[in-house]
Amino acid sequence: MSVSSVFKEFCNNLMILESEKIIIYRRFSCICKVLNMKYWNLKSGYGGMFIGAFGRKTAIKGNKVIKIMYIMPDTIRNKCFRHNSNPQLEFLIDVKKTINQIYPNARINKDRQTIQVSFFDDMTIHIIPVFKNFEKFVYADISLEGCWKVIDPVSEINAISIGNKSTGLNFVRLCKMAHAWRINCSVPIKEKLLETLAYNFLFQWEGKYCSYNRYDIMCNNFFKYLKNLPSSQKKWEVLGSHQIIYNPENFKDQVNLAYFNSKKAIDLEKNNKYCLARQKWRTVFGNEFDPLIMEKRIKKKYGELILNYIKNRNIKNLKHKNNIIMKLQIIFWICIVLSTLIICWLC
Known part of the structure; x- marks a missing residue:
């Protein structure tokens, strides 16, 4: 195969499988649906947004970390900003409890400032609840005494x-x-x-x-x-x-x-x-x-094993045949000797 063919195939191999996408979108929809019902009083499974490598279309097959940004209503923001003591933590706890309705293992990831949901297939979804701030977004940082920080994943x-x-x-x-x-x-x-x-x-x-x-x-x-x-x-x-x-x-x-x-x-x-x-x-x-290289190498190794097996079997068969011939020759000469002795004795 040419350089062009090999690299084209490689890039195709890195594409996320449709089966993986179906699972990701299904889980995304479940999360959005429960949040929409709680915060927007909607029965829709839409409303969130993929960010991270999956959202930027740079993720590859087997990617297990999915990030979702979910925009919260202004009424929640006004309520949060009225609190004096670490409203960021209370905000994330409230969102986490909502997600717990469908995913009981959802927890707050303090390092990533997200609500994290882990799945049996090793996939992890991180939900970042945000408030819109003009063209950017504000998220809750719960480190130290808590603060609000700006992110701009859309740009x-x-x-x-x-x-x-x-x-x-x-x-x-x-x-x-x-x-x-x-x-x-x-x-x-x-x-x-x-x-x-x-x-x-x-x-x-x-x-x-x-x-x-x-x-x-x-x-x-x-x-x-x-x-x-x-x-x-x-x-x-x-x-x-x-x-x-x-x-x-x-x-x-x-x-x-x-x-x-x-x-x-x-x-x-x-x-x-x-x-x-x-x-x-x-x-x-x-x-x-x-990946065909590995397949070719396995086939080559398998072929070598088969050839060695046939070769060893042929050698064994040949040895077995030689042993039979030798035994027949010995029996033949014994018969000749015995015949000679009998003839001499009769004479």
């Missing part, structure tokens, strides 16, 4: 969409491949930061409109871009919302390894060592990259 979603159209759909594909690398190699980097860096790289790279046949070069150049980032930089401005995001963890070791392996894969391709090249890419991106 992030719009920026991703515009960036994707401006690069011939290459931007979202690069984000998804980068997430596959992040998960496969346990890279300590936040989703939004990785997408922001992918955007910064792609819009300064001369091949941002490239087709699949240059995706190997694009990935290698992206890792080179990450490799050359200053090690001292610990904070960035997020694409779209311009929120300042901190990422103190050092991810340079994983970047250097990805750059080396991707460069090695390209060199192997140039030398027509396609199978070895695919294996190198798999060390970067994981099992979704050209």
Whole structure:
């Protein structure tokens, strides 16, 4: 298979399955329905909004963390703002109790400032109840004595969409491949930061409109871009919302390894060592990259085992036949000797 075919198949493999989407939307609808009934007196299953990687369309197959933003009515906001002592916590507790009606295990996640619902299939849904504040949204932060903070996920979603159209759909594909690398190699980097860096790289790279046949070069150049980032930089401005995001963890070791392996894969391709090249890419991106390689290797191993079995069986059969022939020869010579002795005795 060509570079173009392999990377096209890889990007297709990263797409969220329809079966996964059905489960996500069903749970989303259940949550929205119970919140709508409590806070808006509506029987609709709509009203919330997907944010996070799933909302930005950059999530990949197997994504287990789903974020939902739910807009609350102004009457609740007025009630909350009248409280003097940590109204943020009371606000989240009230929303949590409502969700407990359908999901008893719903709890407040103090680290994420969300109501978290965990499911038997390892999926986790985080609900962020918000109030609309012009074009942005206000959410409850319950750390310390509590406060209200602003988020702007809509601007992030719009920026991703515009960036994707401006690069011939290459931007979202690069984000998804980068997430596959992040998960496969346990890279300590936040989703939004990785997408922001992918955007910064792609819009300064001369091949941002490239087709699949240059995706190997694009990935290698992206890792080179990450490799050359200053090690001292610990904070960035997020694409779209311009929120300042901190990422103190050092991810340079994983970047250097990805750059080396991707460069090695390209060199192997140039030398027509396609199978070895695919294996190198798999060390970067994981099992979704050209899964046929594993299938071929399993088939090859299975074929070798069958051949060895047949060979050993043939050897055993041959030995068995040789033993029979030897025994027959011995019996034949014994008969000759006995016949000779009998003839001599009779004479």
